[in-house]
Amino acid sequence: MRLLRNTIFSLLVGTGLAYPGSDNRQAPVKHPRAAGYAPKEPPLTTPWTDKVGTDPWPEYPRPQLQRAQWQNLNGVWQYQNASSLDAVQSPPFGQDLAQEVLIPSCLESALSGGHTIGIQGSYTLYSWFSTSFKVPSDWNGQDILLNFGAVDYEATVFVNGKKAGFHRGGYFRFSLDVTRFLKAGQENELLVFVHDPTDDGDYVIPIGKQTLRPSHIFYTPCSGIWQSVWIEPVSTNHVSQLDIDGNMDGQLNMTVHTSAANTTSSALVVVKDGDNVVATHRGPTNQPFQFKVNSPSLWSPDSPKLYNITVTLGKDKVQSYTGFRTIAKGTVDGVVRPLLNGEFIFMFGTLDQGFWPDGIYTPPTKEAMVYDLEMLKGLGFNMVRKHIKVENDLFYRACDELGLLVIQDMPAMRPLQSKALPNCGSETLLPDEAQQAEFTRQLESLINQHKSFPSIAAWIIYNEGWGQITSYYPEFELTELVRQLDPTRLIDSTTGWYDHGAGDFSDNHHYSDPQCGTPFYSTASSPYDDTRIGFQGEFGGIGNNVSIEHLWNDQAAINSINQTYELDLSLEAWNYRSHVLLSELQNQVRLYACSGGVWTQTTDVEGEVNGLMTYDRRLSRVDEDQWKADIQGLYDAAAARTNKTMTAS
Template identity: 35%
Template structure:
């Protein structure tokens, strides 16, 4: 199955747009396109690589041109050459990877320049000392054990099926080069101070930075201060997603960025009920579960326009939030949410061993397990637990500046959960500006900002407590759409025979169950899900994005009532 974007793919320069929209430097060379690759049982980079692969698509995907699975214990080796354009090198040269699954080592001209562990977060390596005039040879060696080790793997499973998806490996987000001066501005952390009517900048690499802030074309601040007052500022919200544009002038270059003035918190409404707050007011988060999968690229979108389409469609249907489920997207996806005004709950990627009914079934009989018992939750590998924290930090660090991120979700349904209170406290230390759902669904074992419930099979009854009560997964109503399914299997929590019956069931669910309980304490909803994924046919759109199973106008009319 191919999407329309996949059918039009230019394999010479796929996903070629600038990939880092909140830190735009005037230096960019995409390395996406055709590489060579080889599969071996040895870590030694082979002399001969005879298979062509379209990067950044994993070899398992149709768009890669390979469609071959990297098995546990095997190595996937990549190679391509490049030459820097004239005057590209300003002093230092860096290589960026959006994500490489699961472990990799990188070589330039035969010299090891670094590597990375963890398949979902971006990383950067310096190439300066290993560069040579003219042609340079770049090689990447990858291993991926999927669910045969306890590292983060998301929804991938060696034996896919049901809610678990096809395994994939290797480079799956953009690869690109940039050059900087010898001394340069490495990054900026931007923290809006909504109550103080100011914005705070923290600079890394140099302290000598001139900041210019714009409201459209109007200059509103020109300063070297790190705390900048913004009297009478324009707030960011889903209804009015206003973004201030910023220029950072440092070390002889100008870097462009943006930010939104918003505040996420929890509090009580006028009736004393705990609520999620946006900009100091109760705000109902009305969202969808978003897996971010595609039939032709799997985790990788066939085009950046495909990501933009999903976000725009969700907005058109009247939703104001997406729960990004067990995946970190390319940074452009968050940019689209910033611009469109879509709140994002960001899940951390799950890992651990082979967990089963002992984790997923016990909560239905009212039992909560202690996540400090690593054996119970299949988290016995100490190195994998440490890597989880490293990846968690990398995710927060990469996404910290995004106005759209409203909540962090470190664990989901007990999958590889451990020490959730530790994760909660780390997130609050690293980022006190956002709320945290420490254990989405079940097995709450300590600190969290919310009460989080997944309810698919039993009646939905809200029991307001001392924290906002969130329905963080529900629904999953399914409809098979002939000609638009990935295979002949059918997975959904309730299957309907027609679009009309699906629509009627959805309307009844919201009008009779969801909307009436908002006034009694329901503070947010996450309906499953944006699109079909492999066996799952419970999306509001088909997997290829060709068919809307419920008319957007119907959804918009319902969503007008899903609020305080």
């Protein structure tokens, strides 16, 4: 079947939302391309594999805090394997490393040009990366920030032979002030040591679906610098983070965090609709403040209206944006429902793994990443569940623009793994006290770094009990923590099972048929709790095998295809079965208390063949007309259940 080619970008015409400063960046650093770099041949390519080149991801990486001046450090770096964690004590300053590698990329990916090792059973637990850069002369007198989108898992950063900082957590951005280490007008050596244990030994850390031993629903890991790296000049006292929430009443709630965190100064905020200023306000830094925008157009999947925001603090000026919307829960005709802008919204989307055959965790290009989202929007989905992975910020920007709600998972710890005991028994690998504290710290990072994206509607803490301590119920404490950090969204504390009553959702997983807010359930899940939102956190999962040119060409993965919940022998059968399951979900919306669902999944991944598209994004399984009608049927059934008698809670 032909690949879906939607023209969703036409929906964005006339929004007046620009990418401020996008034309003012410094030209990308042209790293010398030594003979050592060349992309490897992956087990499967995508239509974008050959478009990556040696200056990948040229877009400004942080759209909610964007500066006009910046320099992209993406490109060809040097890399070599390190023997152990002790290697960080002997940095190879001033030395050429063994080979060249593309940044950003996963070392295990073909695009990296390093090792294509994930499918060959080798490990990259310890790695060195290096590059050099010059600071533009017109940045003299300003402080210089070195920014990393994400490094998996621990990064120790050296600049010109001096340790500049350390960061732990494979999914979260970080910035280092490297001003004091730099040499004006000269090349500056940047050296990064990365330790990524994934699921080696007794490590219990947030890894999502990565594993050193790929098998069916667990995939090739990603090690190294897998999101963009860039530098930018700032004032000594500069904006370090913006917390922005615009609600349906036009109230803008903001906190302008600064590098001088213990002091209070004044920041000027200007809100624009296109070129028209709709509000200005001067507020204190490092503490919350509020002001009103009169009669804003509200953000929703049907009308994803966004407003530009400029924040000026002294000489520091940053661009951002927001959408005005309110996400809540309330009782509608006796059923607890999710509400968007005061009205029940049936949230329906896919389980979105975010894996790529050529880049593993790193999409080959922004165009490729957005293509998946456009496909979903074109079929009528209004939501995507970002499954135990955190994407780069441009992913969430695209969801904001397209009008796709996001249910965001916290990456899981050590899923479904156990260790052998001396008595020949085994026990599930769960976090100890220190590992649980680190999970909590990284959960805070997830919320704080993403709570200003208008599209995010809900947070998920635990998926199917993976890494969830069973001797007590940590989800209650973590739910309260998330609620304190972000009271503006819903919380799905335990999607799937091990549900003890925490959070806003009564969330069931059931393959291959739904059990959404129903008076029947399977023992793996919990009975529907009518004090919370009835939700089908995962269902579907039906598969259709394809020819080798669309499969991840690894024999172990191919051998695991028969572990799929159901295999349909033809596309006609697959679409028939999809229609049956979507019709069954529609009946549950009509008869019971189903408020949303998540279809598994957007694309195939390695040994899984249950995607709307194959892993290479070249083959779509869906009968478009049928799927559009079935999805619209869900929304129509939900609309028929309400006469708009609502009570907010």
